[in-house]
Amino acid sequence: MNTIVTVLYYVLTAYIAVLIVWNFLKRKSWQEELLYVIVLIPFVLRLLRLK
Amino acid sequence: MMRKLVSAAIGTALAVFAGISFHHSRHLREPVVPGPAVSRVATLGDYFAPLKGTINDANIYILEGKEPGGTVLLLGGTHPEEPAGRLAAWIFAENAELRQGRILLVLSANRSGTTATRIGGAYPADFTIPTAWGGQTFRMGDRWSNPLDQWPDPEVYLHYPSRQQLAYVDIRNLNRCFPGRPDGLLTERTCYAICELIRREKVDIEIDFHEAELQYPVISTIVAHERGADLAAAASMFISSLEGFAIGVENSPKALRGLSHREIGDATGAISLLLEAPEPFLDATRGRTDRRLLLTGRDPFVVRAGRRGLLFEKIDEKGWPIDVRVGRHTSTVLQVLEIWSGDHPDRAVVVAGVPRYAEVVEKGTGAFLKDPKSVDPGRLSFE
Numbered sequence: 362m363n364t365i366v367t368v369l370y371y372v373l374t375a376y377i378a379v380l381i382v383w384n385f386l387k388r389k390s391w392q393e394e395l396l397y398v399i400v401l402i403p404f405v406l407r408l409l410r411l412k
Numbered sequence: 413m414m415r416k417l418v419s420a421a422i423g424t425a426l427a428v429f430a431g432i433s434f435h436h437s438r439h440l441r442e443p444v445v446p447g448p449a450v451s452r453v454a455t456l457g458d459y460f461a462p463l464k465g466t467i468n469d470a471n472i473y474i475l476e477g478k479e480p481g482g483t484v485l486l487l488g489g490t491h492p493e494e495p496a497g498r499l500a501a502w503i504f505a506e507n508a509e510l511r512q513g514r515i516l517l518v519l520s521a522n523r524s525g526t527t528a529t530r531i532g533g534a535y536p537a538d539f540t541i542p543t544a545w546g547g548q549t550f551r552m553g554d555r556w557s558n559p560l561d562q563w564p565d566p567e568v569y570l571h572y573p574s575r576q577q578l579a580y581v582d583i584r585n586l587n588r589c590f591p592g593r594p595d596g597l598l599t600e601r602t603c604y605a606i607c608e609l610i611r612r613e614k615v616d617i618e619i620d621f622h623e624a625e626l627q628y629p630v631i632s633t634i635v636a637h638e639r640g641a642d643l644a645a646a647a648s649m650f651i652s653s654l655e656g657f658a659i660g661v662e663n664s665p666k667a668l669r670g671l672s673h674r675e676i677g678d679a680t681g682a683i684s685l686l687l688e689a690p691e692p693f694l695d696a697t698r699g700r701t702d703r704r705l706l707l708t709g710r711d712p713f714v715v716r717a718g719r720r721g722l723l724f725e726k727i728d729e730k731g732w733p734i735d736v737r738v739g740r741h742t743s744t745v746l747q748v749l750e751i752w753s754g755d756h757p758d759r760a761v762v763v764a765g766v767p768r769y770a771e772v773v774e775k776g777t778g779a780f781l782k783d784p785k786s787v788d789p790g791r792l793s794f795e
Contacts, residue, residue: 363597370564391415398423405427410560412434412528 445782449475460605481513482759492553497621500741513761543778556584590675623691637677739772
């Protein structure tokens with residue numbers, strides 16, 4: 362059961378990461394783009410099991 | 413398009429830089445040169461099979477004397493962000509000579525917790541103890557298991573078996589999960605394995621090494637289960653008069669569950685003690701949280717807090733250096749063993765070769781760490 366919950370959290374993390382990338386691609390302002398890139402980093406690090 | 417590529421490149425560079433640092437922190441190998449008394453190295457998985465092969469399948473160094481006697485378990489790394497405990501256990505592993513009885517040593521009780529630092533805490537990833545042969549680098553670690561090994565945390569943590577509600581994050585805190593649960597999460601299973609080790613090896617005394625912030629009232633003390641109160645009181649008196657530093661005694665509260673000094677004493681036949689040394693690095697009022705602060709224990713902001721009466725331990729410009737904190741632990745263990753052995757000659761644990769407080773302060777912790785290059789690589793263990 363615990364393993365299933367953990368896997369679901371990784372799926373959620375991937376889903377949110379995709380949403381962040383989608384928003385990054387839609388932005389027109391450089392500042393907002395950079396903000397989305399920085400927000401994305403912890404999601405990527407978790408998916409890669411680095412942090 | 414070019415702007416987006418530049419933004420993505422900046423993000424990638426930041427992620428790679430951070431990722432390398434986190435990978436290094438998680439996989440840094442810490443060598444141990446087993447001392448003359450180490451007869452074998454077991455792991456927690458030998459006492460609780462489901463832990464075998466996991467990150468918390470911690471090494472257990474088994475030190476045996478020529479004569480039979482009692483058995484003592486020393487736990488380092490219950491909270492890996494309190495490194496004096498791990499270093500004190502390291503000194504025992506590499507230097508102790510046993511004349512009677514056995515010492516079981518765990519240097520990384522929560523090994524998962526040694527592989528990450530506190531999120532948002534800006535902790536250094538590692539630190540180096542200077543030695544005559546260069547220096548030995550250790551992982552810094554955190555108070556909790558690494559979320560990579562146990563995630564997510566529940567909204568509410570109900571301690572097993574008391575069902576007391578504790579802080580949700582403490583389901584990853586080894587010292588809030590005792591006596592453990594065989595079918596629980598990684599941290600609970602680790603606690604269960606430690607209790608199984610104590611039961612199967614018939615441990616007489618278990619000593620858990622810790623450090624505390626100076627704003628925390630339980631500091632510079634031995635926290636004792638009621639079956640260890642007399643032993644702790646006697647050790648406190650001898651230490652305060654003979655060793656060159658003062659240490660108090662606190663009774664293990666019955667109402668606060670999950671802690672080693674309460675649960676191990678209740679769930680096993682061992683006397684459970686917990687040692688606290690002062691660590692300004694952990695204080696909320698500290699300044700820059702770097703390797704210097706970790707090793708010197710010197711911080712002007714914590715000193716200022718002390719002048720305003722906000723602390724439960726004294727501090728001045730000399731701080732609380734790591735050697736002082738490590739020496740407090742080694743001397744306290746030696747005094748406990750001497751008193752126990754005098755009162756229980758058939759269960760005595762007689763040890764030599766381990767430096768006391770004054771010697772650690774004079775020569776430094778690094779003087780008692782062995783050069784891994786000086787021995788056959790086959791003899792080395794790694795934490």
